[in-house]
Amino acid sequence: MEYIVTEIIKIIKESDTAIVRETKLLQLFIRLFTEALACALETMDTELVEQYKKQGYQIERRDRRTIQGLFGTVTYLRRRIRKEGPRAKGFYPLDTQLGLKKYQRYTALFRKRVAEVATGSVYRTTADVINRLTLTSISHQTVGNIIKQVGRGYADWEQSQQHKVLVGETAPSQLTVLCIEGDGLLIKGQGAKQQEIHRIQISEGITRCGTRTTLVHPHYFASMDHRKLVAQVTAYLQHKYDLAHVVVVSNSDGGRGYGKDVFGSLVIGCQQHEHVLDRYHVNRKLKERLYFTEPALQDEIRQTLREYQWEPLQVLLDTAESQAETPEEIVHVQKLRQYVARNWISLAPLKLRKIPVSASGIGTCESNHRIYSYRMKKQGRHGSRTGGTAMVKVITAIRNKELDQAFVGWASGFTAPVSRTFRGTMRRVMRKIPFQTHVGVHHGCIRNTGPASSAIGKLAKSFSTPAFL
Template identity: 40%
Template sequence: METIVTEIIKTIKDSDTVIERDMKLLTLFFELFRLKPYQRFSALLMKKVAETATSCVYRKTADIVNRFTLTTLSHQTVKHIVMQSGKLCQEWQDIQRQESPAEETEAPVVYIEGDGLVFRGQHKKQLEIYWIQVYEGREKEGKRARLIHAYHMASTEYEKTWERAGWYMHRQYGLSHTIVISNGDGGTGYGYEAFQELAAGCKWHEHQRDVYHVHRKVKERLHFAVPEVQEGIRQSIWKHDETSLALWLDTAESEAEGNDELQNVERLRRYLKRNWTYVEPLNQRQKLEKVHLIQPGACEAGHRIYSYRMKHQGRCWSQEGAEAMVQLITAMKNEEWDAVYGQWGRTAYKPISQRFKNIMRKVMKQFPMQPHKGVHQGSMGTHSSASSPLGKLAKGLQMAHIL
């Protein structure tokens, strides 16, 4: 360890410029913190590479890291780090399940929302992210609303997402005194029955069909109808007025031209009849007058962070790569990212010895400031007038300290 301290001091003394000094010290510390045998990068560097890769493509990530560090990464190396980090997230979740359950939270109302995001896979296949979020309400934060105690589950495997959501619900909450409100678009796997399994044992369960998807269904089916008809149907749904809804649907049917448009009206009629119980606004239901309304498009907004990274620009993913990226984004969204790498660092790397800590503490210690008496001033005896050449020289020497 004394050799390291000597090397640090020598590097500082031998550097001609600040940039040269910083580069040499960075090189030294990169080598020093690579404590694991045959490991090219430190744990912190791998953590930062994975973080950067959640917001830009692998080639751009490699370029950024190469510019700001002394390493040379390729995009294949970035992909390898992402894959390894995704496995670390999964291992951390498994460890959490094995630990003793935390004290249950008594929440009067718990909200569950779920949705899926389809994106492009390799070999012209379609992959899907199955996503669920659980929270206890909303509160104003400036002009925006913030979810209270939000927790997110996501995976490219449906069973994994719902299994984790069930584990979280029954580990985190004592549901016997809790009202559970679920929200979904009604797609395969996001119906009332699926959410009922997560809410098993709760005081009361209410399910809502996502308003955004209901309105989109109206717009798609009645694209030929005038805006007044579409708005009338939406208002009837909001007021949960079945009689008014039937009249507006009849009006839309009278405007339909051709068999296709008539079939669209009939499909919408069956869709609303099938989901009539679930489209009723929450504040109009019994015992739910004071609960927060789930905003339209809440499901869509929840998986926006995934769509920004995994869709567009012709991107396509393998199953393994997509799963790793989903786990990284979810861990960061849940503020578990530091804990994931902290757990790995405690097991994969040698612990830093106390002797090394003591030496580095001495090196980084600031030395106390030494007081000094300042500049010593003297005078020159001339034994002549100030206007004489010798007198002018003496006066100039006394004024030199001002310059």
């Protein structure tokens, strides 16, 4: 402790500016911590190897390993052991106990923080942020590799959870109304190719806080593969809810892969399924087809659709057709008429269907695209399918607040459970730390056998009298 205090005082005195002072202090603290951590790891490795020796293992060699985390870079020595035999394989007890994979250089928390920062900025900016805020140094290529590893790991964890859902037995929650929405988001791929992010979100309605509304228990799904997405959502719904007592309200723009039949396949066995065509896309379709008509006529058609009146709507469409001046405009009116007829049941307002759910509980899928579009479409960005899939998975994991669970739940993950052997090792290590008795400050005095006015008496008085500066 005296050495550390001395070093701190020396840095404070010799630093010219506050920035230099704080930088040197941070370097000192990290160096002391990493050295102490390396010493602790090597001590635990010694204790673990001693336990394995009792089981017949022998030390094969001693290798150096470097691990990089937010706390700095730690380099330590650990032993590789093995048993005699034709099929015996060597391993590192300390790495196995800590859950460190082969060739793994970065800790779990470091990867998690890099992934979180990378979902809001490009890889170069992420690397620059990490390098400035920590004493580590990574490149933007390393950031991309970390994103791919974390995204792939979360996808595997999702797959394992889906398998547990299909084979497990859990009590589904009781619910009255369930809202499901889906939509696709096009992004740029490599070259002239386009890729589509398929998204489905599930909620149990809305709750109001003043003028703002919030989804109740939302859960988000996203993938580049529509078939896998449908299978994942189906397994989640069958596991989470007792659909036999649930009224499901689905909402979409009616595009490919998001029709009423697709949502019906997700909620097979539900009490009632009502599909609603998204009002925003209906109005946009109306504006695109009737661009040549008067705005007042378009407003009347919208009002008629909101009131769900078939006959007045046909009259208004006839009026729009009479205003067409070219064959192309007539075709637009006919296509709009077919569109309305094809989706007439899905255009019915919820208040006419007598469903206990507010219209504000649906229609939020478009706004929830932003977290993906801002990161993956802004400034003309594009990427590979592998990198795009990984980024989609990481963003979804953060949105669902499942990234921590995924890190813990990965098979052979970054953290291993604390075994009984490891606990015993820690207790033995703690007992080996020498205990030092501190007696406090030593007090001395000058013995004076003469008068206090003598030279020796004055010197003894000067040492016994405290001097306040």
